[in-house]
Amino acid sequence: MVAATKPARAAVIGGGVIGGGWVARLIQNGVDVGIFDPDPEAPRKINDVMANADHAVRRLTMAPLPARGHIRFADSIAEAAKDAELIVEAVPERLDIKQTVYAQIEAAAPTDAVISSSTSGILPSDLQAQMQHPERLLVGHPFNPVYLLPLVELVGGARTAAATLDRAAAFFAGIGMHPLRIRKEIEAFVADRFLEAVWREALWLVKDGIATTEEIDDAIRYGFGLRWAQMGLFETYRVAGGEAGMAHFIAQFGPCLKWPWTKLMDVPDLTDELVKTISDQSDAQSGRHSIRELERIRDDNLVAILQALKANDWGAGQTVANWEKSLYDAVPARRQQAIDGPLETMRQQVPSDWTDYNGHMNEARYLDCFSMATDAVMRWIGVDAAYLANGGSYFTVETHIRHLDEVRAGSEIFATSQVLLGEGKKMQLFHHLYAVEADGASRLLATGEHMLIHVDMTSRSASLPEDSVAARLATLAQAHASLPHPDGAGRAIGGGN
Numbered sequence: 001m002v003a004a005t006k007p008a009r010a011a012v013i014g015g016g017v018i019g020g021g022w023v024a025r026l027i028q029n030g031v032d033v034g035i036f037d038p039d040p041e042a043p044r045k046i047n048d049v050m051a052n053a054d055h056a057v058r059r060l061t062m063a064p065l066p067a068r069g070h071i072r073f074a075d076s077i078a079e080a081a082k083d084a085e086l087i088v089e090a091v092p093e094r095l096d097i098k099q100t101v102y103a104q105i106e107a108a109a110p111t112d113a114v115i116s117s118s119t120s121g122i123l124p125s126d127l128q129a130q131m132q133h134p135e136r137l138l139v140g141h142p143f144n145p146v147y148l149l150p151l152v153e154l155v156g157g158a159r160t161a162a163a164t165l166d167r168a169a170a171f172f173a174g175i176g177m178h179p180l181r182i183r184k185e186i187e188a189f190v191a192d193r194f195l196e197a198v199w200r201e202a203l204w205l206v207k208d209g210i211a212t213t214e215e216i217d218d219a220i221r222y223g224f225g226l227r228w229a230q231m232g233l234f235e236t237y238r239v240a241g242g243e244a245g246m247a248h249f250i251a252q253f254g255p256c257l258k259w260p261w262t263k264l265m266d267v268p269d270l271t272d273e274l275v276k277t278i279s280d281q282s283d284a285q286s287g288r289h290s291i292r293e294l295e296r297i298r299d300d301n302l303v304a305i306l307q308a309l310k311a312n313d314w315g316a317g318q319t320v321a322n323w324e325k326s327l328y329d330a331v332p333a334r335r336q337q338a339i340d341g342p343l344e345t346m347r348q349q350v351p352s353d354w355t356d357y358n359g360h361m362n363e364a365r366y367l368d369c370f371s372m373a374t375d376a377v378m379r380w381i382g383v384d385a386a387y388l389a390n391g392g393s394y395f396t397v398e399t400h401i402r403h404l405d406e407v408r409a410g411s412e413i414f415a416t417s418q419v420l421l422g423e424g425k426k427m428q429l430f431h432h433l434y435a436v437e438a439d440g441a442s443r444l445l446a447t448g449e450h451m452l453i454h455v456d457m458t459s460r461s462a463s464l465p466e467d468s469v470a471a472r473l474a475t476l477a478q479a480h481a482s483l484p485h486p487d488g489a490g491r492a493i494g495g496g497n
């Protein structure tokens with residue numbers, strides 16, 4: 001496992017469906033991106049993808065996203081690539097176009113930049129054949145929508161350096177992806193080989209009048225597609241074999257593979273007639289939705305599936321959980337040196353979907369903000385992803401929020417946090433939530449007081465924190481002891497202090 005790290009700067013060459021998705025994923029993870037695409041429509045198309053990505057990522061996570069990276073539309077490949085650590089190529093699927101692009105990248109990019117092709121199937125050895133420094137090219141094959149699906153297949157060519165694959169894996173993990181290293185280069189790699197086989201079979205089923213496009217999609221999405229999303233093929237079949245397991249499953253069903261069920265080796269001729277049949281059936285199936293609507297439906301469903309998998313600590317949900325932990329680990333309070341005042345523990349804009357019918361931030365979101373602030377304090381004292389993985393954490397046992405003022409979508413808000421008590425198993429925190437006014441002044445929105453208890457997550461019972469955490473908490477508590485006791489601390493509902 002290579003440690004995840006974000007590229008300092010990235011370039012994306014080609015801003016279509018896939019390039020736009022890369023840009024969205026990168027800037028949402030705080031990476032500045034230079035982009036080049038000769039199409040004058042490219043900025044509009046990328047903005048459309050960004051709108052979808054914002055909608056999806058807001059639903060996917062409550063974790064504190066870093067300040068967005070900047071997008072710079074460049075006038076040339078050289079200008080986009082000149083200062084990038086990671087250069088993602090996403091131009092049309094033609095070897096000659098890609099090779100021309102690499103020549104222009106090489107003329108301008110830093111010599112140690114990683115160049116990652118999004119190709120769906122061209123061999124990296126062919127892609128790098130004419131390069132001056134072929135060792136820095138690999139295939140990083142993503143899946144649409146790139147801003148939501150974690151998988152990226154990493155494929156090295158004959159001349160790709162092992163270090164290039166390691167750096168690319170670290171960069172992709174750093175922006176919340178699951179890099180899967182493919183052991184040998186073959187055309188179409190692993191996932192598209194599989195998808196092509198299924199697609200070929202589906203074309204035959206339509207051509208032979210066995211099923212319509214909608215019936216084929218139903219056969220997938222009402223049944224085995226749900227299994228594939230969470231266990232894939234072999235783990236599903238292991239379960240299907242029952243207690244007798246995989247060997248039994250193969251013995252039982254393996255011989256069927258030799259029956260003439262499939263036409264996998266043949267491809268139906270894509271005659272005008274067959275293409276029209278498929279297009280007409282697809283119109284009847286889905287024509288009532290625009291592509292934009294279908295993208296939103298797809299993204300909302302993917303978010304729901306990813307969240308369910310996260311709750312079950314399984315598959316792609318684990319990638320999302322690891323990404324969220326790294327976002328919490330990266331909050332500013334962790335880096336703040338001075339502790340003689342309250343720590344700044346969250347800062348962001350109020351997203352539009354955090355508001356209620358009045359256009360004001362919903363009351364439940366005040367708790368979300370305080371929850372982020374609490375997490376930031378935990379990170380500061382050393383309760384980070386590694387500590388959590390070792391089984392220690394703090395659980396909130398009591399909360400008191402005062403809702404003092406309202407705030408609208410788009411406003412910048414931030415929280416500060418003060419430790420009132422930090423000894424033994426207990427940590428008592430007091431947060432202030434502010435809005436930033438147009439003149440830069442702060443307006444108090446709410447206060448939140450929270451009692452937390454340290455927990456051993458294996459036994460699920462209260463326990464003392466590790467010494468290093470106890471020491472950092474004590475340092476913070478001591479520094480904050482001289483601060484004024486916050487107004488409202490220790491107050492019961494409706495009562496005085």
Ligand SMILES: NC(=O)c1ccc[n+]([C@@H]2O[C@H](COP(=O)([O-])OP(=O)(O)OC[C@H]3O[C@@H](n4cnc5c(N)ncnc54)[C@H](O)[C@@H]3O)[C@@H](O)[C@H]2O)c1
Binds near residue numbers: 039
């Ligand atoms: N669409 C998918 O589902 C998918 C999935 C994974 C990988 N890919 C791969 O990603 C790559 C891009 O595919 P796409 O679907 O985004 O295609 P697309 O047609 O949507 O986008 C390609 C973009 O490249 C631009 N372009 C053309 N020549 C260029 C040049 N010389 N320099 C910079 N930009 C240039 C075009 O203007 C266009 O905007 C292909 O290699 C494809 O195989 C596609």
